[in-house]
Amino acid sequence: MVDKTLYPFTGRRIDLGGYAMHFLDEGKGETVLMVHGNPTWSFYFREVVKALSPEFRCIVPDHIGMGLSDRPDDERYDYTLKSRVDDLEKLMEAVAPKGPVTLIVHDWGGMIGMSWAVRHPERIKAIVALNTSCFRLPEEKPFPPGLTIMRGSITGIPLRAFGFFRRVVLRSCTAKTKLSEEVMNGYHEPYDGWSESRAVHRFVQDIPLGPEDKAWRAMEATEVKLEKLKDVPMLLPWGMKDWVFDAAFLNGWRKRFPNATVKRFEDCGHFLLEDAGKKVVELIQDFVRRRVPA
Numbered sequence: 042m043v044d045k046t047l048y049p050f051t052g053r054r055i056d057l058g059g060y061a062m063h064f065l066d067e068g069k070g071e072t073v074l075m076v077h078g079n080p081t082w083s084f085y086f087r088e089v090v091k092a093l094s095p096e097f098r099c100i101v102p103d104h105i106g107m108g109l110s111d112r113p114d115d116e117r118y119d120y121t122l123k124s125r126v127d128d129l130e131k132l133m134e135a136v137a138p139k140g141p142v143t144l145i146v147h148d149w150g151g152m153i154g155m156s157w158a159v160r161h162p163e164r165i166k167a168i169v170a171l172n173t174s175c176f177r178l179p180e181e182k183p184f185p186p187g188l189t190i191m192r193g194s195i196t197g198i199p200l201r202a203f204g205f206f207r208r209v210v211l212r213s214c215t216a217k218t219k220l221s222e223e224v225m226n227g228y229h230e231p232y233d234g235w236s237e238s239r240a241v242h243r244f245v246q247d248i249p250l251g252p253e254d255k256a257w258r259a260m261e262a263t264e265v266k267l268e269k270l271k272d273v274p275m276l277l278p279w280g281m282k283d284w285v286f287d288a289a290f291l292n293g294w295r296k297r298f299p300n301a302t303v304k305r306f307e308d309c310g311h312f313l314l315e316d317a318g319k320k321v322v323e324l325i326q327d328f329v330r331r332r333v334p335a
Contacts, residue, residue: 043230044223048087052109057131060118063109064102064132068094071166072137073329075101076129076157078148078173079244080210081312082108084227085147088318092326096333097143102132104153106240108231120243122256126156133157141166143329148286148311149244151175152260159266167274167332169325170294171313172286176264177249182289184250187213191245200245201238204229216282216310224315267297275301276328278321280309302328 054061065083067090075086083090083101090099103110104125105118118124133142142164146154151173158165178184190196191210199206211220211228220228232238249257275298279291294301304324309316 043084043227047223047227048084050083050087050090052083054110055132055135057105057128060105060111060113062102062105062111062128062132064100064136065090066136067099067101068097070097071141071143071333073097073099073143073145074133074137074154075099075145076147076150076154077101077104077107078146078150078153079107080207080232080241081148081228082231084108085312085314086145088314088322089145089325092322093329097329098137100132100137102129104128104240106243112236112239114236114239115243120240121247122152122156122249122259125153126160126259129153129157130160140164143167143169143332145169145171145325146173146175147171147314148173149248152263155267155270156259156263159263159269162269162273165270165273167276167329168270169276169278169328171278171321172280172283172290172311174286174290174293175267176293176297177260179289179293182287185285188245188248188285191242192248194246197242197245201235201242204233207232207238207241213284214311215316216280217308218316220312220315271298272300274328274332276304276325277301278304278313278324279306280311280313280316281305281307282309283311285311 050065052063054063077085082103086101106112143166144154152175155175191200247256249260306317
């Protein structure tokens with residue numbers, strides 16, 4: 042069981058058509074939607090939820106196959122970008138169909154969350170993007186060899202077969218903070234097993250590198266519509282020692298959203314909320330609060 046002192050929330054579940062999505066719905070007020078990536082779940086945003094929920098309504102889903110959501114097999118669920126965005130659409134239609142939304146995204150949650158956002162640009166009040174993407178791999182960024190290995194049907198087997206390998210991946214996500222055993226268990230426990238970690242592997246396999254990849258068309262459809270969000274207030278807190286979403290991706294965000302506020306954390310990695318949690322949470326809290334009229 043996840044340590045309740047770290048994750049003291051009572052989750053909810055919604056049926057999406059034969060499988061259930063787990064999500065947090067904490068607090069009241071304007072909606073803040075947080076969308077996680079891989080290999081995380083709503084646990085990644087736990088301190089942000091604690092900080093914001095006294096003033097805002099925090100909705101934080103676990104993608105299907107991840108966190109505390111159901112784990113359908115490949116015959117019952119298509120583990121690709123379009124499915125993820127459609128799932129988010131169904132969730133929001135059911136629990137928060139109207140009103141302004143502040144969007145907070147991390148990792149592949151950026152592609153998912155921004156894909157939902159370009160469908161509803163009139164609802165997006167502000168955006169916080171932490172070490173993520175909503176566009177194709179930058180030309181100057183080679184695809185990381187580690188992801189190439191994890192992406193393979195054969196070479197990716199250790200990712201699903203061995204808890205040790207998954208823990209090594211998790212350790213690589215911080216640059217200056219060693220995850221405590223309790224926090225490591227919080228990230229790892231939902232994926233401890235072959236079937237339990239299916240979605241972790243499928244997420245890596247779904248990264249669109251070219252037109253032959255299944256998610257490529259969905260990614261393109263979002264990328265060409267990002268202009269709709271260019272005037273939305275945006276905060277980009279960025280761990281500069283991220284071995285995937287590095288300076289090349291940050292530059293991609295700045296190119297598309299030149300008015301965004303950038304906060305670089307030079308000694309931090311992919312899990313910025315673990316490496317510089319207190320500072321980043323306060324930064325986010327101040328940014329979100331300033332969007333609310335006095």
